[in-house]
Amino acid sequence: MSLPHALLGLLASQPGTGYELRQRFEASLGNAWHASHSQIYPELGRLEDRGLVEVIAHGSRRSRTWAVTADGRAELRRWLTETEPNRDVRNEPLLRGFLLFLLEPEERTAVLRRELAAAEREGAALAATAAELDGDGGASRFRPIVDLGLRSNAVLQEWLREQVGEAG
Amino acid sequence: MSLPHALLGLLASQPGTGYELRQRFEASLGNAWHASHSQIYPELGRLEDRGLVEVIAHGSRRSRTWAVTADGRAELRRWLTETEPNRDVRNEPLLRGFLLFLLEPEERTAVLRRELAAAEREGAALAATAAELDGDGGASRFRPIVDLGLRSNAVLQEWLREQVGEAG
DNA sequence: GCCATCATGTAATTAGTTACATGATTAG
DNA sequence: CTAATCATGTAACTAATTACATGATGGC
Numbered sequence: 001m002s003l004p005h006a007l008l009g010l011l012a013s014q015p016g017t018g019y020e021l022r023q024r025f026e027a028s029l030g031n032a033w034h035a036s037h038s039q040i041y042p043e044l045g046r047l048e049d050r051g052l053v054e055v056i057a058h059g060s061r062r063s064r065t066w067a068v069t070a071d072g073r074a075e076l077r078r079w080l081t082e083t084e085p086n087r088d089v090r091n092e093p094l095l096r097g098f099l100l101f102l103l104e105p106e107e108r109t110a111v112l113r114r115e116l117a118a119a120e121r122e123g124a125a126l127a128a129t130a131a132e133l134d135g136d137g138g139a140s141r142f143r144p145i146v147d148l149g150l151r152s153n154a155v156l157q158e159w160l161r162e163q164v165g166e167a168g
Numbered sequence: 169m170s171l172p173h174a175l176l177g178l179l180a181s182q183p184g185t186g187y188e189l190r191q192r193f194e195a196s197l198g199n200a201w202h203a204s205h206s207q208i209y210p211e212l213g214r215l216e217d218r219g220l221v222e223v224i225a226h227g228s229r230r231s232r233t234w235a236v237t238a239d240g241r242a243e244l245r246r247w248l249t250e251t252e253p254n255r256d257v258r259n260e261p262l263l264r265g266f267l268l269f270l271l272e273p274e275e276r277t278a279v280l281r282r283e284l285a286a287a288e289r290e291g292a293a294l295a296a297t298a299a300e301l302d303g304d305g306g307a308s309r310f311r312p313i314v315d316l317g318l319r320s321n322a323v324l325q326e327w328l329r330e331q332v333g334e335a336g
Numbered sequence: 337g338c339c340a341t342c343a344t345g346t347a348a349t350t351a352g353t354t355a356c357a358t359g360a361t362t363a364g
Numbered sequence: 365c366t367a368a369t370c371a372t373g374t375a376a377c378t379a380a381t382t383a384c385a386t387g388a389t390g391g392c
Contacts, residue, residue: 002258002260002263005263005267006263009263009266009267009270012267012270013269028266029263029266030257031257031259031262032257032258032259032260032262032263032265032266033258033259033260033263034256034257034258073270076267076270077270077271077275080264080267080268080270080271080275080279081271081275081278081279085260085261085264085283085286086260087260087261087286088202088260089198089199089200089257089258089259089260089261090170090200090201090202090257090258090259091199091200091201091257091258091259092170092200092201092253092254092255092256092257093253093255093257094199094200094313095170095173095174095177095197095200095201096248096253097200097313097316098177098196098197098200098310098313099173099177099180099244099248100248100312100313101181101309101310102177102180102241102244102245102248103245103248103249107245107248107249110249111248111249115253118253118255141269142266142269144268144327144331145262145265145266145268147327148265148323148324148327151323151326151327152320152323152324155316155319155320155323156316156320158319159312159315159316159319163312
């Protein structure tokens with residue numbers, strides 16, 4: 001279960017409310033993990049019980065801003081360095097890629113075009129993130145991993161264009 | 169839930185027993201989806217109830233060979249062409265990549281080296297699969313998607329080597 | 337004043353993992 | 365004959381999604 005460490009990681013990067021964490025899953029961690037608010041709020045409570053996060057501010061609309069504690073940072077480092085990653089990836093669009101051979105050429109082309117459009121949107125979002133990071137005085141700690149995302153996305157777009165070209 | 173369609177897809181590619189399906193999740197679909205036998209056997213029963221798969225042979229050790237029915241193929245095509253993919257990917261190694269900035273340079277290098285070793289193993293497995301497909305009289309229906317895997321793996325390995333180099 | 341969005345929570349259900357359990361066959 | 369692997373199944377538990385529910389605040 002990666003959710004507690006995903007939350008610790010988001011808070012280690014920047015404190016925030018549960019609501020904001022939800023949004024950051026989409027904005028920055030979208031290709032790696034995600035969670036809905038109904039998972040986030042109870043998990044923050046459990047992390048608080050374990051002393052890994054704490055409320056550092058109360059804001060309007062009874063919101064609470066959470067931050068990771070020293071113990072939380074230690075737990076994150078332990079997890080990163082001493083535990084093996086679970087490599088059981090779940091990626092439904094890729095699963096669909098394995099099954100494209102089942103379709104007639106015209107159907108396959110239509111599906112591939114839809115995926116290409118999605119990859120282009122994703123690529124544009126990544127480029128915007130990269131530009132933002134570069135604009136903020138450069139050298140963000142997320143710049144390298146965003147770059148990996150950009151390169152992977154470029155490979156995917158290239159593959160999709162080849163497949164569309166060959167099929168249609 | 170992609171499991172029923174993953175099973176239909178595996179059986180559409182080649183009939184097999186529940187046990188074999190389990191192995192094929194690792195061998196061919198490993199980067200996209202996976203399931204344990206305790207999920208596969210009950211799901212095959214449900215697919216049978218819906219008329220999407222059927223037993224086509226009884227073998228030794230009371231094994232049953234399953235195949236997808238005409239209705240099953242129709243359901244697969246409908247799913248591929250008419251439904252939007254769920255793009256909520258779960259990828260723990262990538263999540264960890266986002267959090268590497270939390271580590272000291274030496275720790276980060278050690279983690280990156282471990283990931284590089286994993287990526288090299290994965291790349292070798294993909295290359296072996298590709299060679300096998302090419303050897304079998306060529307033009308396998310899985311060759312294109314295996315090629316996407318190879319290219320993505322190459323990008324990942326390159327990125328990891330850069331990160332290792334820069335950090336240590 | 338009222339609508340959109342911020343903000344948080346719980347309940348019910350479904351999906352997925354881990355643990356428990358058993359028997360058949362084949363290779364050495 | 366016996367150990368490894370093939371082969372299937374259920375039970376208990378944990379994780380995740382969907383649905384239900386409520387209230388606060390800021391902009392118009």
